[in-house]
Amino acid sequence: MKTDQEREAHHRFVQALQHEHLTCSKPGCGGAMDVADLTPHNARIKAYEATCERCHMVEKITGKEEHSPAWDVASITMMAEVHLLHDQPTCPFDDTPITFISMPNPRRKGRYRLTCFYCGRHTEMNWPPPEAKG
């Protein structure tokens, strides 16, 4: 069970991830925040620093790394299907929008890397998956 505070922190993480407008959480301020992406190269979870343009409060917004249990085949297939329907799949563990990256595909097959930048779960998959072949 998530606390209200965790839920709010996750909500702000998703806003930063999707480049949505963040407002200062300090009571009575409500200023616009400048969000900088401070994620180190190749990091599995994103780290942001938001600064209020009005009161200059600095807020750290980061994911919460967690790898187990890993995504199972059913949830990976479900995320891929949602993606191919041009919809936004979300991580089944934390409801964070998944990032799909198309990888170089030497054999003209679709190959994707799926990453949840909140929990750091990630996988690579071929599409269509081998078991789907007639």
Ligand SMILES: [Zn+2]
């Ligand atoms: Zn502020």
Ligand SMILES: [Zn+2]
């Ligand atoms: Zn996740």
